[in-house]
Amino acid sequence: MLGDKGDTPLLLNKSPATGDVGVIVDHTGDTKRDIQASSNATSLRTAPHSLYRDERWFTGKAPYAGICPGVNDSGIISSLPLPNLATSGQPELLQYFDNTWTLQETLFAGLRTRAAFYRQPDHKLRHPLIFYYGHPAAFYINKLRVAGYLNSPINAHLEALLEAGVDENSWDDLAKDVTDWPAVEEVHEYRAKVYRLAREVIATTKFATELGRPINMDDPAWAIVMAFEHDRIHLETSSVLMRELPVDLVSRHPAWPGPTAAARTSREERLLPANEMVSVPAGEVSLGKPNDFPSFGWDNEYGSQRLKVGAFQASRYLISNGEFYDFVVSGGYRERRFWSDDGWGQVRLHNKKWPRFWVLDGPAGLHEYRLRTVFDVIPMAWDWPVCVNYHEAKAFCSWRSERSGTTLRIMTEAEHHRMRDPLPDNPGCKDDMAMHSDGHQLARQGINLNLAFGSETPTDGSPLSASGFGDVFGNVWQWCEDAFAPLPGFAVHPYYEDFSTPFYEGQHQLLLGGSFIATGDEASIWGRIPFRPHFLQHSGIRLARSVAEPAGNGAGTRNGTGTRNGVRESNGTTARNGVSSYSGDGDCDVTRAFNQCMLLHYGSVAETVGPALPAVSWMELAHGFVQRVVNLLVETAQAQGLELRSALDVGCAVGGASFALTQHFSSVVGVDEDQVFIETARAMARAGNQAYQRYDRGQRVTNLLARLNTSVRPERVSFQLAEASILPTGIGSFDAVLAVGNPRSSRVHSTAFFERLCGPDAVVRPGGLVLLVDDILDCQSNATENAASNGSSGGMRMASEYEPLRSCDVPMIIREHERHFQHIVPRVTVWQRVNARQS
Known part of the structure; x- marks a missing residue:
């Protein structure tokens, strides 16, 4: 009947005999006119095929x-x-x-x-x-x-x-x-x-x-x-x-571009063309589309970042079906050691033994294959790029690394920019082939982009870039090591608020370069798209490997630089939302502390643990330390019947606890001695998000995006640059003080800080609460003992003005890398100021 979803030919062309439904245009x-549905319920079945x-x-x-x-x-x-x-x-x-x-x-x-x-x-x-x-x-x-x-x-x-x-x-x-x-x-x-x-x-x-x-x-x-x-x-x-x-x-419409003719179809030709590694010296790249560039762009394309890229090598051409064939024949899909946990799980679930678009042509042991294009099955085109998902790309890298004795990987976003033809300082339409050439024009140049062809083409069929690479753009998308992440200055567009932000969680990989069917903005030099690593697109592999730099060159400098997926951020560069992620000396320990702190304050369980390990019970219990200490403070205050008007977060770091406090207190002040942390917290208040990195292993990192909970009231919080030991005199007094501290400060529990909790200039109102946490990174420093029995004037004053209300152990987890976690159990105490002395 009309609308039947069975396996019948679908025709919308009206014939005198059948009167099939359709719209004549x-x-x-x-x-011109709408054709009404025929009363003949079998018309679609009987229509001429x-x-x-x-x-x-x-x-x-x-x-x-x-x-x-x-x-x-x-x-x-x-x-x-x-x-x-x-x-x-x-x-x-x-x-x-x-x-x-x-x-x-x-x-x-x-x-x-x-x-x-x-x-x-x-x-x-x-x-x-x-x-x-x-x-x-x-x-x-x-x-x-x-x-x-x-x-x-x-x-x-x-x-x-x-x-x-x-x-x-x-x-x-x-x-x-x-x-x-x-x-x-x-x-x-x-x-x-x-x-x-x-x-x-x-x-x-x-x-x-x-x-x-x-x-x-x-x-x-x-x-x-x-x-x-x-x-x-x-x-x-x-x-x-x-x-x-x-x-x-399926069957291709005559107007749709057909697959290109496959020239190298015999197994003897499968390793043609030869695919050598091409060296690229260290250099700088600029990422991000200028706001005034005269073409449409998706929100993730905008922002800017200048990066120093270390010397590397990459394969001249995309990895071909012929090159991937050896991985298949040698049992690459059977060997667990080449695969990540998720990748191996997908292999086992689907019993994968070869790429999805390969078609077995005979018994499995013969390893004879044909190739599926969008609408056809053709003889195997050994010199076309192989289409695989991210897991398959990474497994191939592991296999080739084992065979070659060198560490191979896929490229990074910054390295892809180094492979491109250089752009002028102010790029224009002439610099973006998607803006000045239609698909027919690109086909005449051998460039497989903008639907110039209806399938992949030989990997050596396009003109080489100035740096010596084929198919920098077009043919198939190229998987990157980078997780999909925003550029500094990213902002959502109100017409499509969730185009990119849901995919900044570290679970989507970045794809660059476009495919044969990428058109318009996807085919432009600014295109960046995310896909989950198990998803298959018209997507392939370009091998890369890092090259050790001689001492003293630009890639090894420490003057205000940090790393991002194996590349270094240049001097003066700001990280996400205009916040510099690194202090002036560029110390990698500073960078690590920043990223660890962001993960501690904002990371989910999945983001903290990562894909390498399952989340076990102790990890889940130890996660969310910042929120749990805030809850402890709030619950104690409510049990005492206290008003929740104002709160001070001392050693607020990147602001996670301060924002959590805004859900309960009308006014919150966060203070920290680290300018980067304060700038980050302020940026979070302005934009509601902040990008950072999770360390995985070696140089591998995952880009993540911290986002404020929708229940947070950022308008209630302000952040000030100040040391805990010398809090500003005019900062005021509060109903509650939270003193957790940050991983780079050792002054939160100093004598000077305890003195500011007492006397006429105390930052705690009479009847107010103080929550103290043992030094997170030095459990020999006991905040409770310092507060009540260290013999200092501040400690003795606090012992005389405060009564302890609660004392408990609150576990926490700090990630070092994907297989190294610190499980720390600091003592947390809550005190109430009961005797307010004036001298």
């Missing part, structure tokens, strides 16, 4: 030369260049919209049957393709409403159902799809309505030509170009899902 994109839909499948412009922008004289569609938002007006953006819309529908024209739309991926980590057919259209409506262009939905049900995709928690987070998805005809009709409405909005919106200035991220029009680029992101998503479908469910 003329070449201007205006709907055709692999391809006619123009009525296309709710926008059909992919014909002279009709749809981006279609050449051979009838093949490709991507237009990314628009220049400083010069483009309504005509240019209408063309880009039509190209974008028809690219998506030409891709989906490759699904032959209804089953292809509704079949859940076998890995169960994504929605079926019916979702991705409608999702980009729903995004247009939702974002046009957010930007104020529309005041009501077209179809509220579909716009809610099709709004959010899937980001599963782990490789084994499997679920059976039970969603009642709409019929293809319903989504097709919805897309037709969205196309007409979106085109009308674009045709009446003022862009650069009409405004006489560039449009920027503060303009409502930013939502329109955002919708274009979101649509293009899902060309990649959907094409991967189609590549994973059984091949009999």
Whole structure:
């Protein structure tokens, strides 16, 4: 019946005999008429079979030369260049919209049957393709409403159902799809309505030509170009899902670019081309897209960071299917030692023995394979780049390291920038090939980007960069060692607040360089995308290895530098949110203390423990020390019936306890003697987030993002630079004082500090509370003994003015690296000031 989701050919072209449902669209994109559903419930089943839909499948412009922008004289569609938002007006953006819309529908024209739309991926980590057919259209409506262009939905049900995709928690987070998805005809009709409405909005919106200035991220029009680029992101998503479908469910539409001819298909040619390691000297790079660069960008592309990069070597070409074949044949998928815990778990769960897009051609022991492209199975192209996930890339590095006797890895983000052609100080459109060349033009140059081709191409087929590397951009995405993280100065955009921030948790890896199907912003020099390490994209491997630096060169300096994934931050650079993560002397111990403190104050259990070890009970019990001591103070105050008006956090470090106190106290002051810590806490109050690093092993780090809890009231807290031993005279008096201290201070429990707890200038009001914690890193220093019995004037005063209320052990955990943790059990005491003396 109509809307049936069975395995039948899907036709939306009306014939006199059947009257199949569809929408007829003329070449201007205006709907002529709606064809009503035939009362014949079997019409779709009896329709003449055709692999391809006619123009009525296309709710926008059909992919014909002279009709749809981006279609050449051979009838093949490709991507237009990314628009220049400083010069483009309504005509240019209408063309880009039509190209974008028809690219998506030409891709989906490759699904032959209804089953292809509704079949859940076998890995169960994504929605079926019916979702991705409608999702980009729903995004247009939702974002046009957010930007104020529309005041009501077209179809509220579909716009809610099709709004959010899937980001599963782990490789084994499997679920059976039970969603009642709409019929293809319903989504097709919805897309037709969205196309007409979106085109009308674009045709009446003022862009650069009409405004006489560039449009920027503060303009409502930013939502329109955002919708274009979101649509293009899902060309990649959907094409991967189609590549994973059984091949009999798909067939390429004639307008879609076909796979390139594979030249090296015999096993004798599998190690061609030779793939030597190319040396890159130490140097500096600048990361981040300028705010005034005249193209659309996603929020994570903005910000800036200048880094010193140590000398390294990287493979001239991407790792080919031929090179990866030896890993497969030698049992790489059987050897546990090459894999991380999560990677090995995924191998075992899916019984993986070779890359997903390889197709076994005979008995398994023969190791004969063919290659699956998006729509076809072809002879194995040994010289095309292999497509693998991050776990497979890292396992291959381990295997090659063992064989070569050298430590190999994948590249870092900063190293990828060193491989690129250098940019001028003020880059412009001419420096970004995605902005000045369409896919057809790039194909003539041998560059596999912007849908120049419909598949991977030989790894030695593109021009080399100035530093001697092939496919720095294009062919397949390149996995990075870096976890996905914001650049300094990152800020969310109000039109899409959760585009990047949910993925700054250290569980998503960074991908750079674009693939053959990356278009628009994804194909630009600024593109950065995150994926979980078990996810497969059109993504591959470039090997890298660090090179020892001779003493005295720039990469070994200690003048204000710190490390980030094997690279060093240059002098004067600020870390996330404009906060320098390193003190002036650049001491690596200072850097480590900063990152440890951030993890202690803001890290979750998963972030603290990391993926190398399971979280055991003592780790979970010892986690969250800062929050637990705040809870202890608050509970004691409430038990005493005290008002929770003001609190002082002495040795506040990066502010975790201070922010926790704002949930209970109307006014909080945090003080610390470390300027970096104070600046970090202030930045957290302003921005609500702060990036830092977790040490894993050796030079390996994971980038993390600390975020304030939504219940925190940052407007209630202020942070001051001051030593605990010389607190400012005018700081005031408080209902509660928390004295935990930071890992770099030894003055919190000094005699001078105890003296400030007593007498006429005491920072604690009569009846107020003080919580003291033993020196975290020196348990020989006992705060309780110092407070009451050390014989000093401050200690004796405190003994006479305070009564102890509580004393308990509060365990804590400090991470050194993925297999080294400090389990510390400091004594925590709570005191009440009961005898306020004036002298």
